[in-house]
Amino acid sequence: MHPYMAGLAGGALIGLSVAGLMLLNGRIAGISGVVAGIGRNRGERQHADIAFVIGLIAGPPLFAWLSGAWPAMHGVASLPVLAGAGLLVGFGTRLGSGCTSGHGVAGLARLSPRSLAAVFTFLATGMLTVTALRGLAP
Amino acid sequence: MSGTVSGTMNRTVPRLAASLGAGLVFGLGLSLSGMLDPARVQGFLDVTGAWDPTLIFVLGSAVSVALAGFTLARRLPRPALAARFDLPTHRRIDGRLLGGAALFGIGWGLSGLCPGPAVAALSTGALPVAVFVLAMLVGMAAFERLPQPRSEAAPAARPPAPIRPEGPVASG
Secondary structure: OOHHHHHHHHHHHHHHHHHHHHHHHOOOOOHHHHHHHHHHOOOHHHHHHHHHHHHHHHHHHHHHHHHOOOOOOOOOOOHHHHHHHHHHHHHHHHHOOOOHHHHHHHHHHOOOHHHHHHHHHHHHHHHHHHHHHHHHOO | OHHHOOOOHHHHHHHHHHHHHHHHHHHHHHHHHOOOOHHHHHHHHOOOOOOOOHHHHHHHHHHHHHHHHHHHHHOOOOOOOOOOOOOOOOOOOOHHHHHHHHHHHHHHHHHOOOHHHHHHHHHHOOHHHHHHHHHHHHHHHHHHHOOOOHHHOOHHHOOOOOOOOOOOOOOO
């Protein structure tokens, strides 16, 4: 399948997940919020967040079983860079109340001005960062 | 208190199953879309280099389907399995939102990973992904230790306002 077609189809599944969680449970499927929710919530809400994360982690193996190949992962950064990036992503998504799923998919689909501002901001700093990385590369 | 709310509280198992299913479909979609691949995500952010537009197709498709679902949700009194729609209540575009998004974008650009793909890719067993997710959890925990401003103080103690106020509060 062409990468753009796979992107469209995969994106539709992501949208289906976001729509389904709202229509069934009334919840926003924002991954940073769900992950943080495991730490800060108790009771059923915590259990629901754990169930979502278990499903999310089971996604790639199910994909591998259905398609016969694991999803590709290239160009993984060095461990120190990943550790620094992880800190920024964890802290930044909590401070900014969302990530690519909560602001990028659910927020834009809700036509939220806050999410639109967040998406423009993280796209801008992400693009600047990658451009700077390319400039530094030998 | 909440045990008297028949019809919503005894749907715990279906709700957990819905969460599990939504996570699974999300993970499957990420896998199919190619967004688990840090090189592809960084390729999208590399607008001055060899730009890879795939992420636009993923995001456009996901937002379109979610928009249809949310449009339907707006016409319903409540979700199928829960008492109310639980939506963000903040309206202000402030320094926290933009500062947080800016920091997130830097980390996203450095790694090509954001929370969804990183957590999903834990199942590949790749050590670098585990390191990223561990650092992400540390970053989240660090945020929780910061003093919170009044508008967001103790969010757990103040449930978000329901869009249909008559629904029973099913917190905790």
